[in-house]
Amino acid sequence: MSNSPQCAYIGLGSMGKSMAGHIAKKLESLNYPSLLAYNRTRERAQVLKETHPVEVAESLKQVAESADIIFSCLLNDAAVVETVNSLKPYLKPGAILVESSTISPALAQSLAAELKQKDVSYIACPVVGPPVQAASGSLTVLLAGPAEARQQVLPLLDQVIGKKVINLGQDVGESLRLKLCANFFVTSVVEVVAEGMTLGEAAGVGQEKVKELLDSLFPNTLFGIYAGRMLNNTYRNEIAFPISGAQKDVGHITKMAKENGVSLPVTEIFLENAKKVQEKQGNIDLSGIVGNLRVKAGLGFDLENKKAKLV
Incomplete structure (x- = not known):
């Protein structure tokens, strides 16, 4: 992975839009490439671009082919499965998927195993706190997954989207x-x-x-x-x-x-x-x-x- 990785964010709902905005500003401060923002309703990504340093992604295929680190925050298990299945054929070897959705522990474990076969690291990163805390960057972040991948994404999460990070083990089900x-x-x-x-x-x-x-x-x-x-x-x-x-x-x-x-x-x-x-x-x-x-x-x-x- 490059020293200046391309990052992307999928899912700009009430929580995701704020987390994506904080990450975008952090990337800018590090002189990393602008965050790629994707939402099924494209207008939400356009609105985020008006106030934050992001580029609007046109498709999940573009996200997968471009990004080294992909963050996402989606509605439910079905939405996560659909999104991962859309990304999977195009993901770059060595990429990291950081999933903040609240899904079943078993599903997180299953996705981690599937993506490992493609040399992609899956990080379970659910967050605790309401939208107002997402907006202020004061969520509690629960992080689990491969240790090396966690270390790479931690600077983009700690004191960025959350004031507290609870580091868990390699089992992604643990954080869920x-x-x-x-x-x-x-x-x-x-x-x-x-x-x-x-x-x-x-x-x-x-x-x-x-x-x-x-x-x-x-x-x-x-x-x-x-x-x-x-x-x-x-x-x-x-x-x-x-x-x-x-x-x-x-x-x-x-x-x-x-x-x-x-x-x-x-x-x-x-x-x-x-x-x-x-x-x-x-x-x-x-x-x-x-x-x-x-x-x-x-x-x-x-x-x-x-x-x-x-x-």
Whole structure:
């Protein structure tokens, strides 16, 4: 691989566009060739080019034939398989594919084995954090795969897209398993906060006071963030983590739990609430599961945020 590798980024969704932008600026600072940006909807790549030092790739074939390091962040397992299959015939020997999508550990292992046969290194690089952290470059990066390839891509990730890199082993499934643990915590916090907010309101304390309590007990954490979204009913117009994505990840979580003999009752309750909310409200933010709990308590789905009473 050249001392100035050509890098590319595939997938410019709510997370990918920010990560690609940070990597593009890092490449520019190193005097590397401009980042090749590809998205199925070409307009997203054009928009990124207006603000960042990137070149728009016209096809996955162009990406594979040109790039030494390819980053990607895609929707689900099917999208990852489709993309890798499109790249595979044209990938350069010695290339590195860095995949940030949340997919099943087994699929990551399968792709790594397939690409190894073509002398291509597969790095599993899922990230932890919402779009706002992707925008600020403060994600947590979970890195697994061949040690030499990890060392090559680390300078383009550490303090670029993330403030913390957790280096795992050579088994790419390891980083996906840790990412599923992370998403278990996120979905569990959402469920617990939704229950607590509803309990406080139904008992007459008021959800505003529950939010104030959470900010005191757990300052600057997900507890307060999700309580704020539920309090202000922002789950329809500020979608940081859509329910469909949460359900997809929960499917991977429950499969991993079953394979290892682990019971996850909170996850099962979260999934029940998520399914009901998506059926009735569509693909809103996962914080919207609070609406189903409110309905059960006779409060109405969109409980209004009332100003705290002075006592």
